[in-house]
Amino acid sequence: MMRPALAALLLAVVGCGKDQPARFQPPPGAPTGRETLLQPAKLTSVESDRKDALGRPLRVSCESCHSLRETKPMPSRPEELKEFHQGLQFRHGELACTSCHQAEAPRTLHLATGEPLPMTEVVTLCAQCHGPQYRDFKAGAHGGMTGYWDLSRGDRTRNNCVSCHDPHTPKYAGGHPVMPPRDPSAHGEPGTKESRDHE
């Protein structure tokens, strides 16, 4: 009585396997990966003039100074800063410090409505003025990322606004390109001597 049933079950299992296209990977299952927003160190620290062993500027946590003494009310222009922050470059339209920072608590931000905002919520702050960029960012088409395009297989980390843009001078700085042009005597590139010899 049991035997035919067992055979049918076996057949069904083996048969099922054969219907699967062997060349394909299993289809993605329920999403398990998460998308996290990068929280750059600059949200909680500032650069000092010292460098670490790798030549990167050493960062000083805001709390190093601000836990020891009361923060002074924020000036309207960065030129008025007397200590530590005075080297700040500032090219961000006509904005004053207090356009984004809370005057009485400079380590926090505020929305245009005056509602306080933690420094880590900077994307929400930027989105108030930069709508098209925020729209593209939400769609995954603005700002870099690392990890998995397929969230069912792993996590992805998205860049924050301040990962790429200095909020005080937001235009991307540029720099010197890497991978300098190759030695013309090296082969492979069309038009060089070695590639012509082969043609």
Added chain:
Amino acid sequence: MSDTVSRRTVMKGAGATLGAAAFAHAMAPLTEWSKDLSVGEFLQKHYKELTRDEMGRILVHLKEETKRKYGRDVDIRDLPPQEGVSFGYALNLSVCIGCRKCSEACHQENNHDRRTGNSYIRVLEMQQGSLDLEHGNANYDHPVPAEGKYYLPVQCHQCDNAPCVKVCPVQATWKEADGVVVVDYNWCIGCRYCEAACPYHARRFNWAKPEIPAEEINPDQGYLSNRIRPQGVVEKCTFCLHRTRAGRLPACLEACPTGARVFGNLLDPKSPIRWVLENKRVFVLKEELGTRPRFFYFFDK
């Protein structure tokens, strides 16, 4: 009767001797090739006809060969296309600054020859307002972005109507189910027809055995992608299929400091690549050739 040697026997013997000599002569090149080429490799079937067992043996052999030639233990896999996935790539020319970080990441990820500084990506410095590729300069070496210029990175467009695939006389290059055009480096005869046929200069030829220090070799390798290519074969960008078929983003996208690159599954309506195609003004290079690229460019404004 047994003592007599018939004419027939003599002729058979002579024929056999001649035949053996001719066969030995015909096979002579094999003895010379055996230094670099094992018999197994010589008799290897086309990629599409290989069974899983055969591929398994080839991968073991390739790993041993890499260890012998380059002194590095590597993992070479043969990841198949994912079902329901068709890859697409887009690049935002409004934010690309021409820093060539993508080229560098490609160079390292794909185990390119260090001496020639090869990369699958060429970044062209272009005159603003012009799309004349012939006047794009890939050899700039000054701070970027330069005044009056924009930057156009070009890599394999994984064309759906690929000229390179059509011209290959031995079918060593073809389009996979997820849209990636691949090369079987063990099947390629190095004729370079595909390199000549590509209107995007997206294929490269290995003039010499690639030189890579053992410690710089990327051990995460794919049979059809970034395993170290033999001398005398053509190679190309595969959208990093050893990464992307495992769900990861391409190396050039992760390296881009300005976030100019968007990658994803064209069949997924919720993917960023679909959003770009549906909401941005998108174009492809040399559209008039009918190559139907799956690499798209767009501007923000």
